[in-house]
Amino acid sequence: MRHIQTIFIGLILLVFSEKTFSQDLDALLNAETKPTIDYSTATFKASRIINGHSIEQMKAKQLDFRISHRFGTLNNGAYGLWGLDQSVIHFSLEYGLKDWWMVGIGRGSYNKTYDAFSKFKILRQSTGAKVMPISLSYMTSVEMNTLKFPTRPEGAKNYFSSRMTYVNQLLVARKFNDKFSFQLSPTYIHRNLVATELDPNDIFACGAGARYKLSKRLSLNAEYYYAYNPNNKFTSTRYYNSASIGIDIETGGHVFQIMLTNSQGMREGTFIPQTTSKWFDGGIHLGFNISRVFSFQK
């Protein structure tokens, strides 16, 4: 009888241990799976939030062909088809040299400007084996205005350097969850030549941008740039801070960005210090960016 009891207990234990077996295999599997660093991806859908740069950039060997338009202001009324009669265009080719380094060149019809930029990843937001709460990038660009020089009085000279504007920007972003991302973009702009003595050559500005994902392929974006310009009230042309709202529509290799903005320029050197229309006067431009990505990865 005792023996039977013993065997019985033994069997129960054996059965019990068999039961836990697959759980054991599971635990082992999890223990053997290396902890990974999970980098946040797609903090924003495109390399621009609306007008300004986002933390996103082209990965190595990816080429982004971008075409953007900004139409005239809505307050043109029916006569100008609410701004659609008029448009400025910007197109650019932007390429990822490394996963952390991209470069781009572009041309905009606004002030007939050529531009070139370079963007570097410094920190990447991550969880898992390594925790980093934010992503940080640095963007630097030059813009060359190629409008014909105005006729100057006899003896006055025009310099090539007068055409140049330089932009330096830090991009600090965090993807708070699958839907919401936020970015701050402290910016320093230097313009070699400005319109009047009252216009500052150096402008400090800070941008704030956010996106909220409405669905997997649709997101709502907003962007605001505060530019510090102490003499703005006294200059001949009054400048306003750039404010924009838009949506991103993603379709495979394309991203369409459609926006309403008070800026007509599409590069930092123009939309940050030289936005001349005002939202509350109906100085709103309808516009879009189209991004098409080509891969040269073998």
Add this chain to the structure above:
Amino acid sequence: MKQLLFVLILLGVSVGAFSQGKYISKNAYISFYSSTPMEDILGESNEAVTILNGETGEIAFQALMTTFHFKRALMEEHFNENYMESTKFPKAKFTGKIEGFTKEMLKNPAVEVKVTGTLSIHGVDKTIALPIKLGMENGKLIGTTKFKVTPEDYGITIPSLVRDKIAKQMEVTVKAEYQPYKS
């Protein structure tokens, strides 16, 4: 006293059996392939982990979604963001048992065996039967399989806009080279 000793020995034996006779591969290959006239998509990972219990014929397999890599960076982003939702469902997993398992299977040249179990992708569990080739190849214990999965079965929806570019069924290929497990 004797009883207790006997029970303890039995327990010890069965516990001992856990770590014995197990095989592991920490860098198993897994890929999925979607082919359409519009576009071919290939995602590959060399970081899947699989364990084979040589006593019972149980197999467990696990791959983290973020270890899959693609030719195009955008494909990788879309894979994780739009389809697999990798932050919500970080891994794909299979646990199953070889039908009619004998220990000799692990010593003989590779033959096709049937494994039934649960495949878990995108948080959805499905019972499936897989044909696995298992056995010795050039002195190594190798397990390979090729099978098809339908994304919709696992709650992965493909919008009509890109429907032409993504195959109705994905071909999944797995190759694992097992080594005796040492804890």
